[in-house]
Amino acid sequence: MNDLIFPTKAESKEEIYKALKGLKKEDIPWQSGKVMAYVYKTIPEAHELANEAYTLFLTENGLDPTQFPSLLQLEKSVIAMVADLLNGGTNAVGNCTSGGTESVMLAVKTARDRARDLFPHIIDPEIIIPETAHPCFHKAGHYLNVKVKMIPVDRTTFKADVNAMEAAITDQTILLVGSAPSYTHGVIDNIEAIASLAQANNLLCHVDACVGGMFIPFAKMLDYPMPAFDFSVPGVSSISCDLHKFGYVPKGCSSIIYRNKELRQYQLFSCSLWPGYTIVNPTVLSSKTGGPMAAAWSLFKFLGTEGYKNAVKACMEGRQVVIDALKDIPELYLLGEPAIGMLSFASNSAAVNVFELTERMKAKGWFIQAQLKSNVSDAGIHLSISHFNAPHMASLMVDLKAIVEELKKETDKSQQMVFDPAMIKNMMANFTPDMLDSLEQILGKNDKGIPDNFVVVNKILNTLEPVQRDKLLVAFINKMFSVEK
């Protein structure tokens, strides 16, 4: 890298754009529609509009809605539209946030602060989540000092075991959680049972619909069978719904919706202990751009119900293509019954290693996401099928099948470990960050500090226990983001 010191000489706009575009060249080429994660896209005209709307409100500051009533109006309007989709009735309120993680953290903060206010006997608050819930709940627990109890999911359906949830409730419990759906398997938990359990125990119930909130309502309109998951279910107190996933809004846009404002009051933070301007923040961010809200508002109006239904129909058809094609590849099997354009599958053949499969698919221009083995399911591959991915699903499955055949013919090679798992486990037992150097020799790395060989990275991670994985990942990412001058 030659740009590690603060520029002493001004460069032209042209030079800067050129350099920026050059940087993008090594990114995964999501524009092809063959990248099944990270990027959600619908029709190009919608994104052009959203980008323009985003830049139109880039500079306005959501820190103070009294001075930028435009942002107040946009946010209230976006939230009312999402609440309408989620059957929020006349009392639902909410806020736009920077992403699903922030929405979930706020739901947990709300539950914690409500308990502090109403239930003084709760000194060690805990939330109960299915083991398939997104890690942002653990992050919320970590940041907010709230205990996170995991309950199992069924090993075939991957739905939360509601009896186990009931058994896990104590007098310190503040919140029950269900996913609609979980990211890993695209499976929707039994929200009605979880919400009813919450009601019976006077607890809050949060539905994480970060991926499903902008998908399931339109799938229902299209008559796909979908379970009840929103505010129509008595006992659901809050819902996180990302707009930057199947809502197709540019990133930095999610929503947290509550059944009423009496609940939402606990989300707010106000601080009058300093001599400066008045601070009262509904969300985590203080200063914030109006871009995402303007983009969401514009996209909703531009696409309307019909536009989103078209997108959902394409995703559901793409999902079906994958499910049908998997039946023709006996070495791979679908995990659970995915409800939306999001699914995963695993291998039941020693000859077909999923990490080899993902890398070979990458060489053919596809990005499919590797999933490590867990207590819940085997190592597998995840696909998020958004509108612009959907037409590619048939050719994706043709390539996938061909690579499975290729791997079957070279069993020895695909099983080759290139490292000794016992040695790695041993090393991790006494791991210190400086051991990364020896590990990097096995992994290889490019000039950005990114490993060359993700097959080996994933195989190593796959042999480790979660605690060891986390230790290694933290050390690795800490190093990757460091500048070596």
Ligand SMILES: Cc1ncc(COP(=O)(O)O)c(C=O)c1O
């Ligand atoms: C179900 C679910 N919840 C929460 C999140 C976190 O969202 P974000 O990455 O926008 O913070 C995700 C992300 O994929 C998710 O799938």
